[in-house]
Amino acid sequence: MQTVEKDLLPQKTRWSQRAIARHLCSDRKTVKAYAEQLAVVIPDYLKECPRNSDGSVESGFALTQYQCWVVCQLVTLGRAIKADMNGTAYRKVVKATAIAKAHLLSKKAFESQSDVTAA
């Protein structure tokens, strides 16, 4: 039973992690973990992340459309794996999968997919 109502993302170029959490019916801390720890293994994603002076990724940054797409993909994957792995550490598997399938989560793949949906 879905306790949280799905919220549409506003018409913006960047979305906050909180808005994405509402869109995915997930917790904002989950989205934060996926956005700042798991998705950064993808090179195209990491290039678009705002950085601090020491090189670390800025905390709580707003995501672009591509980054939002990547996070949504990983959260969906994590939900699928979690159900299968029955409580074990599934996020490591998500990270490893993201590394292995980085070409499927690249910017090119996103743009081609968005072109297909637009067509």
Added chain:
Amino acid sequence: MPRTTKKAQSTANTAAEGISMILDTPVLKTVSEAASFVGCAEIRLLELFCDALKLPEALGWEVIPQEHEHLLNEFKSQANATVQVLPEAVKTSETSVEPPKTAETPSNDEAPKEVEKAGKMTQGKSNSSGMTKKSQKAIDLELKNAKAIEFGIEKTEEIINLQNEFAKGAHEQKKRELAKLNGRLKVREAAHRKALLAIKKETEERSEEDILLSLKAAGIETSEELLEDIKAFSEMALGKFQTVFEETIANPWETGLESDSTDLEDFENWNV
């Protein structure tokens, strides 16, 4: 997961071999330890490995492989070199008064690349003052309000000064009017005094003979008793008159304050 991991190199046939193998296995550095050694963020260190080894999988490392640990020293030296270079660049930019724009842009492009290679990312935030647009707007609004308040205070002080001067002038005017009134009262007093003195004089000048003649003209026979009565009555009347006269002289303003008929000119025209 354990803090450090030990990589097993080969299988052991005996227990002793196994133990020695475990003890001889070097301890691998975790990414966090390596990052603190180099002096940068973990993700940045992994990025450096990724660029140096052309290995995208390096972004997912949790421990640094032994064969790549030698790169840590290189990254550290590059980071130190960048730290020394950056202050000099800042000094040159401060000393130059009007640096040419064409010369500036290439240096701006090169500096981030050098920094990237060395492992230190410096964004435009190093020159930022830390003020957001919202806070800057709030500060500007506060300054504007402060200026308006200051202007209001100045105007208020000006008005108060004008009012004080007006009050002062009004006070002076009041004083003049009071002096004038006082003068009028004095004139009135003198007029009263003069009139009363005249009446008193006229009364005193009238002798008994005048009274007798008046009575004879009226057809009233005079006698000594009548004369005595008249004398007693006149003395009494004069005594009362004297009292009234003295009281009027002492309090002229009570008798003549309501009427403004007497003035200096009227007094001068008084036929006494």
